[in-house]
Amino acid sequence: MSSRQFFVGANWKLNPCSRDEKKKLIDMLNNANFDKNTEVVVAPPTLYAIAVADLLRKDVKVAAQNCYIKASGAFTGETSPTQLTEAGIPYVILGHSERRTLFHETSSLVAQKTRAAIDAGLSVILCVGETLQERESGATDNVVKEQLGEVVKLVSSEEDWSKIVVAYEPVWAIGTGKVATSAQAQETQKATRAYLASALSPKIAESTRIIYGGSVNDKNCRELATQPDVDGFLVGGASLTPGFVNIVNANAS
Numbered sequence: 001m002s003s004r005q006f007f008v009g010a011n012w013k014l015n016p017c018s019r020d021e022k023k024k025l026i027d028m029l030n031n032a033n034f035d036k037n038t039e040v041v042v043a044p045p046t047l048y049a050i051a052v053a054d055l056l057r058k059d060v061k062v063a064a065q066n067c068y069i070k071a072s073g074a075f076t077g078e079t080s081p082t083q084l085t086e087a088g089i090p091y092v093i094l095g096h097s098e099r100r101t102l103f104h105e106t107s108s109l110v111a112q113k114t115r116a117a118i119d120a121g122l123s124v125i126l127c128v129g130e131t132l133q134e135r136e137s138g139a140t141d142n143v144v145k146e147q148l149g150e151v152v153k154l155v156s157s158e159e160d161w162s163k164i165v166v167a168y169e170p171v172w173a174i175g176t177g178k179v180a181t182s183a184q185a186q187e188t189q190k191a192t193r194a195y196l197a198s199a200l201s202p203k204i205a206e207s208t209r210i211i212y213g214g215s216v217n218d219k220n221c222r223e224l225a226t227q228p229d230v231d232g233f234l235v236g237g238a239s240l241t242p243g244f245v246n247i248v249n250a251n252a253s
């Protein structure tokens with residue numbers, strides 16, 4: 001049994017839009033019975049991050065969904081990692097496939113953001129994952145290695161990696177209802193851990209949490225959670241529903 005703490009992140013993406021919806025989600029989280037052994041992190045839209053952190057129970061942490069590589073300057077529309085730290089936001093999601101695809105973020109930029117976020121004192125949920133075409137052509141492990149490899153070039157110490165949670169999110173499973181099988185998630189996450197062992201060190205590989213994201217819901221989470229290299233989840237759509245509580249508790253006995 002691994003000593004890694006189970007981790008469940010809620011990625012609200014660009015939701016909710018109304019104050020009422022936001023309040024309902026916060027009430028749902030504040031009234032939930034969460035497994036005490038699971039670390040729970042909620043990523044609201046950045047505009048709401050401070051308000052959500054103020055209203056949320058203190059055993060649930062808040063993440064931003066993105067940040068820039070610079071602390072300040074003429075970068076219209078961006079959020080700086082230093083500003084997040086100053087605002088008391090401890091986590092940031094970086095490299096989400098929606099950012100890579102819709103906003104053309106390269107693995108190199110994601111790596112620079114990861115470096116900047118850690119330098120500013122943030123912890124990072126670092127997303128990686130392949131497209132359907134890449135999976136079908138047998139390129140999954142290489143795609144994940146390439147994405148992580150850029151980060152490894154800039155972030156290599158044990159201390160820095162203790163601030164990173166790797167989220168394996170196959171692009172074909174995100175928001176599609178097409179969850180990876182537990183065998184597929186385990187196979188890729190095991191290979192990802194093996195890559196971290198060879199590129200960094202066995203110690204870093206053993207202690208880094210590798211979570212799964214992509215159509216996780218309260219029905220499929222328990223089976224996925226049984227896999228030895230699945231250390232938790234990054235949840236999109238289902239994090240906006242009451243079923244999220246069961247996902248947080250997927251690893252509880």
Ligand SMILES: O=C[C@H](O)COP(=O)(O)O
Nearest residue numbers: 011174175214215236237
């Ligand atoms: O960050 C979360 C992932 O994009 C998964 O989203 P989903 O659970 O809606 O498939």
